[in-house]
Amino acid sequence: MPVHDVLVIDKGAGVVLFRRSYGSLTSSQMNATAGILSMIMPLVEEIGRTRSGYFSVGRDFITFYNRGDFLFVIYARKELDPAIAEKVSEELAVAFERKFGTSPPAFDVKALREFQQTVDRIVLGSVGLGEFARLDLAKITGVNFVAFYDQKEDQWYVNGNIPAKTITKFCKGLLNKFGDRLRSMASSGAIMKIQSSRGPMILAPVESEGIIFLGIRKEGVDIQSIIQKVEGLRNLGKIRSVSGARSHIPHSIEPEYKALLRIYSLLYSDPEKCLREDIEALRRQGYTLETALRKLRQSAKELM
């Protein structure tokens, strides 16, 4: 998973209040992270004059967003754009405050589960199912290449040692050949193993959202990990099917977003996708969500 862990830390006590793990940090590592971040936060605020940011930790990075008494932390792999992780932590802060208020909450099981689903939606909405699949599956032992066909967006996400074009072309051929069978398998939760010209392959539908194509080695493949990861992706696929929202927009700026979307719908055939891509482009340049929306609104008005 490109996003390893999502943490909400109580700055005052230096403890983790909430954790949603996609499988990475151990408990002791997590507590150590919380302690260190709580300690260095006043220094970051004083010297950096910033509420949010990120720093590298080996092959991973940690983003933080400081809001009130809490720190919202995303621990993710370097393949993920830090701007996206920052966006996730920012949106997480808004969602947390809306649900629990500004003081440390007393969690009950129901509220915790609800918030966990919100976090899943935010993470999935920002990173995207295809990007999740692409980055998550590539690191399993014995996997040569990964392709994920997003049926909703009609897009391919690929990763591996072979050039992306070659993988896409090859997997498109497999999709034509096995597509119908795979789609009919979607509800059963089964996976298919085939022998192709590029060696053994595993094909697995992810609900009605997409199809995974994994090129694997003949020997030394961690099949158990593959099955676990595919299950994880299927759960995320369910969330996307239910919410129908790939892009999660914080409640506070929803009116501006909707107004801009209406303007975009007058200009472009696929307004939602265009707007999402434009926002991402500006976010990569360091714009906050609010300023990006404002700038895009100016640009869109220029075209009206």
Add this chain to the structure above:
Amino acid sequence: MEKPSLSPIEASGLGLISLIYLWLQFYLLRTGLTFMYVISFLILSLLGSLLWAIISILHSRRSAARAMTLSIGFFILLSGAAQKLLFFLPPNFRLIQISALINLAGYMSLLYGISKMIAVRWFAATGKRSVKAMLVFMPLFTLYLAQQSPILLSYVAFDLICFFLASIGALLFPRGLPNDVLACIQVAAIPSMLSDFIRYGGKVIPFAAPILPFEEVIASFPFALLAFLSFLYLRKVRRLKEVVDFAEVG
């Protein structure tokens, strides 16, 4: 609500009607009805530029969309209608010079419109602002080219610049009305380039002379395409304008 882009039927209809018009032009020329040929071209071009001017009024003041639609209107008027109007006057060197100058003004206007659109979209698509200076430079570069090279060859260069800028614009804009217009300019630039090259080749390369008669007809295609596009664009923009205020306030 009206979709903000040309449907495949509308796009193919646009291409078909332009080709039919082209065939009509070719027929008039072959049967010796040159006067009718000029008049039909003038009517279409004047109507096209008038419609683009009306469209520009529908866009908001000082917007890039208004600049582009107005620039297309000027292009059809100056590089299309005005060139054909000169057909009625006796040819002399001074007239050729004036004609070249008017044509240059038409091209510069079109380049300005496309550049303005790219400048607006560039920022939204990439988050960078660095393109503005380069785009202002483009129409000036056209002027420099016109001064330096044989006039017909410089027209080929103008068409090439139009083609490249329109291609960049079409790539930057997602599927929608601005993209359709830029794609049409991109398509229109190709026959225009071809016609100018034939005209140039016909004078300096002997074997290009036999295809010289077709040059007149090929040169009409871009103006016909842009003029017919104005009908579709006007219809779309009018319907979309009805809901613009609603879009602003929700």
